Amino acid sequence: MISKKGLQKKDHQYLWHPFTQMQEWFADEPLIIERGEGNFLIDIDGKRYLDGVSSLWCNVHGHGRREIDGAIIAQLQRIAHSTLLGLSHPAAILLAERLVQIAPPGLAKVFYSDDGATAVEIALKMAFQYWQQKSSDRFRQKTKFLYFTGAYHGDTLGAVSVGGIDLFHSLYKPLLFEATPLPAPYVLAEKEAALEEVQRMIKIHHHEVAGLIMEPLIQGAAGILPYPSGFMRGVWELCRANEVLFIADEVATGFGRTGKMFACEHEEVLPDLLAVAKGLTGGYLPLAATLTTPEIFDAFLGPVDQKRTFFHGHTYTGNPLGCAAALASLEIFEKERVLERLQPKIAFLEAGLRRLRSLRHVGEIRQVGFMVGIELFDDVPSRRPYAVAKRMGHQVIREAREHGVIIRPLGDVIVLMPPLSVTEDEINLLLDAVYLAIKTVTEGHGSR
Numbered sequence: 001m002i003s004k005k006g007l008q009k010k011d012h013q014y015l016w017h018p019f020t021q022m023q024e025w026f027a028d029e030p031l032i033i034e035r036g037e038g039n040f041l042i043d044i045d046g047k048r049y050l051d052g053v054s055s056l057w058c059n060v061h062g063h064g065r066r067e068i069d070g071a072i073i074a075q076l077q078r079i080a081h082s083t084l085l086g087l088s089h090p091a092a093i094l095l096a097e098r099l100v101q102i103a104p105p106g107l108a109k110v111f112y113s114d115d116g117a118t119a120v121e122i123a124l125k126m127a128f129q130y131w132q133q134k135s136s137d138r139f140r141q142k143t144k145f146l147y148f149t150g151a152y153h154g155d156t157l158g159a160v161s162v163g164g165i166d167l168f169h170s171l172y173k174p175l176l177f178e179a180t181p182l183p184a185p186y187v188l189a190e191k192e193a194a195l196e197e198v199q200r201m202i203k204i205h206h207h208e209v210a211g212l213i214m215e216p217l218i219q220g221a222a223g224i225l226p227y228p229s230g231f232m233r234g235v236w237e238l239c240r241a242n243e244v245l246f247i248a249d250e251v252a253t254g255f256g257r258t259g260k261m262f263a264c265e266h267e268e269v270l271p272d273l274l275a276v277a278k279g280l281t282g283g284y285l286p287l288a289a290t291l292t293t294p295e296i297f298d299a300f301l302g303p304v305d306q307k308r309t310f311f312h313g314h315t316y317t318g319n320p321l322g323c324a325a326a327l328a329s330l331e332i333f334e335k336e337r338v339l340e341r342l343q344p345k346i347a348f349l350e351a352g353l354r355r356l357r358s359l360r361h362v363g364e365i366r367q368v369g370f371m372v373g374i375e376l377f378d379d380v381p382s383r384r385p386y387a388v389a390k391r392m393g394h395q396v397i398r399e400a401r402e403h404g405v406i407i408r409p410l411g412d413v414i415v416l417m418p419p420l421s422v423t424e425d426e427i428n429l430l431l432d433a434v435y436l437a438i439k440t441v442t443e444g445h446g447s448r
């Protein structure tokens with residue numbers, strides 16, 4: 001067995017970590033996670049940490065769930081991978097049926113891929129190609145996309161083209177296709193004014209716009225920023241009225257995260273295209289899907305020589321192990337009435353979060369279901385942020401580890417995103433750790 005020190009050394013020698021300034025990474029000893037058990041991660045020394053961000057927003061029912069492990073093993077004993085290009089397999093078929101059953105009404109076809117970004121790329125390409133293949137010539141100009149400032153849809157170039165986080169996206173501008181940003185309203189903004197601006201832009205651009213993409217209900221990577229209530233519904237209605245396809249990116253919000261299976265359900269929005277990934281397999285394996293309507297699907301039908309085929313596919317599209325895990329995860333949702341049992345836990349989390357308001361540098365606590373953002377300010381009354389170089393969010397999550405909790409910030413927003421399976425005791429552990437970590441780091445008591 002290689003030692004911890006040996007692994008840490010090889011990490012520094014060989015690995016390049018995502019979204020990580022490696023110079024800063026080298027200054028620290030990497031924490032190496034070896035196992036998972038329920039809602040806990042266990043490091044190579046056997047130390048346990050609550051998985052406070054669901055292993056980057058994807059774990060749903062905890063780690064090592066017997067039913068999901070079993071479904072993957074059973075699938076593995078049959079076959080690990082076969083292709084959906086020219087062939088089919090039971091898990092992909094049955095999962096597609098299941099997804100259509102639980103998705104917002106109107107979505108009837110499932111196209112698989114591997115990650116959130118690919119599910120988004122596929123939705124964009126489908127939307128674009130749909131208008132190119134409609135009967136009337138007046139639709140040929142519909143080639144552009146609308147997106148919101150602050151939006152995050154993944155890191156491949158198509159997804160970045162409709163991304164609105166300057167820190168991640170602006171450098172790549174020369175590589176991107178043209179898309180038009182709309183101002184995303186902040187939660188406290190006035191809904192009507194925000195919608196008027198969207199309406200104005202749609203009126204100007206609708207003849208050249210294929211689709212509008214948005215994260216339903218709440219922007220995740222922007223800093224856990226909910227829209228004003230009813231805003232998503234208003235945007236969707238404007239899209240419907242103006243022949244603009246509505247693309248819902250539920251990669252983060254899907255599978256119970258906001259308290260309903262899909263965030264669109266909160267405002268009875270019926271998307272034309274829906275992208276899902278993160279929680280689809282319960283957070284076990286990389287699998288994603290893009291769902292769409294018969295109306296869009298039918299525009300791709302025709303004799304082969306008309307070239308209306310959707311020319312897209314990834315080698316591991318619809319991987320059987322991933323599909324088996326997803327089916328098992330969805331079965332747990334049903335059998336254990338996960339969404340019903342989640343509601344009191346959401347209320348418990350909300351009540352527990354109130355305690356953090358007494359901290360001097362906690363400016364705002366935003367919550368939708370099991371998505372929480374705690375924003376730190378250097379000066380709360382004036383909302384003055386900390387200097388970036390202070391790495392406040394980073395310091396807080398490092399301190400939280402000392403209290404047995406793994407979390408990850410977005411700048412100076414401390415994100416809490418526990419698995420749906422988290423218990424009330426574990427929520428208390430999470431909140432106690434976060435309280436102490438914020439207090440220690442921002443008020444200077446304690447070791448750091």
Ligand SMILES: *Cc1c(COP(=O)(O)O)cnc(C)c1O
Pocket residue numbers: 114115116117118120152153154155215220221249250251252253277278
């Ligand atoms: C994480 C995320 C993505 C990207 O998913 P990957 O699997 O990381 O490619 C896309 N959209 C939203 C809203 C996300 O939160």
